[in-house]
Amino acid sequence: MAVHQVVALVLPPQSTFELACAAEVFGMERPGLPGRYAFSVCAERPGPVATLAGYDMLVGAGLDALAAARTVVVPGWHQRARPAPPAVLDAVRQAHARGARIVAICSGAFLLAEAGLLDGRRATTHWRLAGELASRFPRVRVEPDTLYADLGDVATSAGTAAGIDLCLHLARADHGAAYAAHVARHMVMPPHREGGQLQYGPAERPAAHPPGSLAPLLDWAGERLHLPLTVEDLAARAGLAPRTLARRFADQVGLSPGRWVLQQRVAAARVLLEETDLPVETIATRVGLASAANLRRRFHTLVRTTPAAYRRSFGSR
Numbered sequence: 001m002a003v004h005q006v007v008a009l010v011l012p013p014q015s016t017f018e019l020a021c022a023a024e025v026f027g028m029e030r031p032g033l034p035g036r037y038a039f040s041v042c043a044e045r046p047g048p049v050a051t052l053a054g055y056d057m058l059v060g061a062g063l064d065a066l067a068a069a070r071t072v073v074v075p076g077w078h079q080r081a082r083p084a085p086p087a088v089l090d091a092v093r094q095a096h097a098r099g100a101r102i103v104a105i106c107s108g109a110f111l112l113a114e115a116g117l118l119d120g121r122r123a124t125t126h127w128r129l130a131g132e133l134a135s136r137f138p139r140v141r142v143e144p145d146t147l148y149a150d151l152g153d154v155a156t157s158a159g160t161a162a163g164i165d166l167c168l169h170l171a172r173a174d175h176g177a178a179y180a181a182h183v184a185r186h187m188v189m190p191p192h193r194e195g196g197q198l199q200y201g202p203a204e205r206p207a208a209h210p211p212g213s214l215a216p217l218l219d220w221a222g223e224r225l226h227l228p229l230t231v232e233d234l235a236a237r238a239g240l241a242p243r244t245l246a247r248r249f250a251d252q253v254g255l256s257p258g259r260w261v262l263q264q265r266v267a268a269a270r271v272l273l274e275e276t277d278l279p280v281e282t283i284a285t286r287v288g289l290a291s292a293a294n295l296r297r298r299f300h301t302l303v304r305t306t307p308a309a310y311r312r313s314f315g316s317r
Contacts, residue, residue: 004174007069008041010059011077011088011111012050018075018105021163022250025171026071030186036175040065044088052078063091063112071101071170074108075163080132089115102154103170105163113137122149127158164189176314177270214238214252218260223248225265225288231257264301273311280307 006026008019019041027039041057043049046314048056066072077084094114096102105110109125112118119139124130130144143149148157148166157166158186169188172180212263217238221229234257235245249257265287270282284295297316299307 001019003038004071005069006037006039006071007061007065008039008073008075009063009066009092010041010043010049011079011090012043012052013078014049014057015076015078015106016053016057016161017119017160018053018108021105021167022073022075022103024187025164025167025183026073028186030183032287033179033182033186036171036179042066043087063087066091066100069095069100071103072096073167074102074104074111076105076107078109080107082109082110084114093119094154099153101152101170104154104156104168105166106157106159109133110136112154112156113140117154121151121154123154123156124149124158125156128159161189175275176279177267178274178314178316182270198302212248214248218253221261222264225261225268226286227288229261229274229288234261261288262298263302266299269295269299269307270303270310270314272309274314275316277315283307 003243004026008022010019026037027098028068029035040061041059042063043059043062044063046060046062047058049059050056051065057268066180072092074092088111092102092111096115096117101113102117104123104125106126107129109118109123110129113123113136118137120141122141122143122289123133124143124146125133127144130142133140134142134144146158147162148155148169150166150169155166155170157163161260164187168180168184220237221234231245235242238245238248238272240248245257249255249260253260257262268287269283269289272278272286276283279292281292284290284292287295288300289295296307299305303310305313
């Protein structure tokens, strides 16, 4: 399998965290995991690049590095009140025109919008910046609440941890659910948060379980996906009324209980399709979707492909 070239375009003053989101997912070697990506960094002018953390980073490559990238990451653009450098806009447009995937983390969406890559299309950014993005670029369909929006050739994310969510989502799209889950485990991150989830909720499974946390219930349900699990079952386990449970799911997970269970079942099916040669009917039973027909329908709704096509792309057997 060819190594996927990921190049991060840094822009002063660069956010170190947003750059680290991409570097952690695409640039780290991890034991037991094959190297799928080659990660590098470039800038408009090679040399010292100021960061928001008060120190400079030394970048050796210029914009010509984007010519070899299959994915270009813009990890924030903190001079968004000023016009972006024309050479940077041209380089991003050229990379997109030749087929590279362009990814913006947080305020990086402003640079993509200025380049015209988001005209008439969905995009998101940090909730605090969403109004500004919509006002300055009225042709962009800004989604202020979502974690990330992946359009295939262009992707944008909200701020902070949503950048990691988007990068893990892209790794999943490139190399399958098991690969992305392995990376997430090393990062001690939830393996999958849907892009449509709200920006405002906490992570699905915090390390410590505060009073009222759904984490114990999510763990319990995740071990019983092969069994029938209704909202009433989940509510009874949690000792809550179904309506109260639904409110807590909305607050903590950003989904309804039924939607969360369905996502977990499809995620489990993805791993089985990747790592086993079990028939689709057997997989459907193991993940609680009852029949191959139901699995195919649900799988296509969430993954936008068939189980057979997914197995051909990501199966290890």
